[in-house]
Amino acid sequence: MANGSRQAAWEFFGAELKRRREEAGFTQVELGTRVFVSGGYIGQFEQAIRKPQGDVAQRIDETLQTDGIFERLCTQLIDDHRYAAYFARAAELETRATSICEFAPALVPGLLQVPAYARAVTLAMNPFALDEFIDEKVAGRVERGRIFKEVTRPLYWVILHENVLRVPVGGPAVMAEQLEHIVRLTRARTVVVQVLPYSAGGYAVMTGDLRLMEFDDAPPTAYTEAVYSGSLLDDPAVVKRAQRAYDLLRADALPREASLALIESAAEGFRRCASST
Numbered sequence: 001m002a003n004g005s006r007q008a009a010w011e012f013f014g015a016e017l018k019r020r021r022e023e024a025g026f027t028q029v030e031l032g033t034r035v036f037v038s039g040g041y042i043g044q045f046e047q048a049i050r051k052p053q054g055d056v057a058q059r060i061d062e063t064l065q066t067d068g069i070f071e072r073l074c075t076q077l078i079d080d081h082r083y084a085a086y087f088a089r090a091a092e093l094e095t096r097a098t099s100i101c102e103f104a105p106a107l108v109p110g111l112l113q114v115p116a117y118a119r120a121v122t123l124a125m126n127p128f129a130l131d132e133f134i135d136e137k138v139a140g141r142v143e144r145g146r147i148f149k150e151v152t153r154p155l156y157w158v159i160l161h162e163n164v165l166r167v168p169v170g171g172p173a174v175m176a177e178q179l180e181h182i183v184r185l186t187r188a189r190t191v192v193v194q195v196l197p198y199s200a201g202g203y204a205v206m207t208g209d210l211r212l213m214e215f216d217d218a219p220p221t222a223y224t225e226a227v228y229s230g231s232l233l234d235d236p237a238v239v240k241r242a243q244r245a246y247d248l249l250r251a252d253a254l255p256r257e258a259s260l261a262l263i264e265s266a267a268e269g270f271r272r273c274a275s276s277t
Contacts, residue, residue, distance in 0.1 A: 010092075013073050014046040020064050021046075035059035049096070049218050053089070087230050090211070090223045091140075095147065097154045099214040103196075103249050105161040106209075107169065108178055110141045111148075112158070112185065117178040118142060120170030148190050157192040159246075159253050165195065165266040173274035179267035186260055194253035195262050201252075212239070212246055 021031050021042070028046070029039030035056055044050040057070040094100060094111070102109050108117060118141040122134050147153055168175050185191045209225040222233040222242035233239060254262065 009073065010052070011048040013052050013070065014048045016073075017042070017052075017060065017070065018046040020066055024064050026064075031060070031063065034063045044218060047217075049215075050089075050093075084228070084230075087225070089232050090213075090230065091144065093213055093215075093221060093223075093232075094144070094154070096215055096218075097213040098216055099155045099212075100157070101212040101246055102156070102158045103161075103210040103246060104158065104164055106163050106167070108160070108164055108182070109158060111144055111156070112178075112182055112191070113141050113145065114174075114178050114181045115142050116174045117170055120174055124169075148185065153190070155192075156190070157194075159194045159196055159249050160259075160263075161196045162198050162262075165263060168270065171274070172270040172277070176267050176270035176274055179263050179270065183260065183264055183267060186256075186263075192256065193259055193263070194250065194256060195259040196249060196253045197262075210242060210246060210249075212243060 021028070024031075026034075027039065028042040032039040032042045035042075036059065037056060041050065041056075045052050045056075052070065052074050054071060054074045057074045058068075060066070060070045061068050100111075102111075107121060110118070113121070115138060118138045119134065122137045122141075123129075126133065126137075148156070165179065169178075182191075182193060186193050211223040211225075212220065213223070214220045219234060219236065220239050220243075222239045224231050224233065224242070233242065253259065
């Protein structure tokens, strides 16, 4: 389903939820209490600010006695199978974010991946998958990168651990193409990139993948990811701790010009290696 169609389904979910809630005589707070979320969450579902989750939709159906309509909307219209279930909500939110700050300890973030790099990563994680599956996942990652071509693109600040520049994902030619793409985006002032060098020590290893997102019409959110799992965090105290962790990483990272020089050097090394084979 195209982004526009998913957004329309999301908005339909919100409008239908508001209609059914009001018919049942519940306030947002009252419905939220019954389905174990805040009234503010219900409001954000109704305004299509947050993507509805299947378990919440199921409880809404039970409370409003709507014969499973909201759960079906989530499953059939809103869920995007190009992304892992644990990441789908974060993918939707990044299209609405005004600011994204990201730390990548091992791989180039999906928003910056070129097709060849995305394919290499997807194949490595899914060695027995069919071509159709691989193609769908790669297409999803490449489409996410188009956010930088939008007039309303978010401010994007990424910290790459030096690991990201050194591990030859997909081979030297793919790495050269990927790093050169990051250089182009940086020189075009589309993104801000810093590199956290090996000399920064072990703090980054303990932090793991981290993304912070800010919005015009919703509270900030943090997203963390591990192997085959991810967590979207919106508790204000937890988000504040995540922001402090990111600030510490940024303090230890190389300045922007030094970071760019290191990325360019790594790209040149991979390019030379690719041309000699």
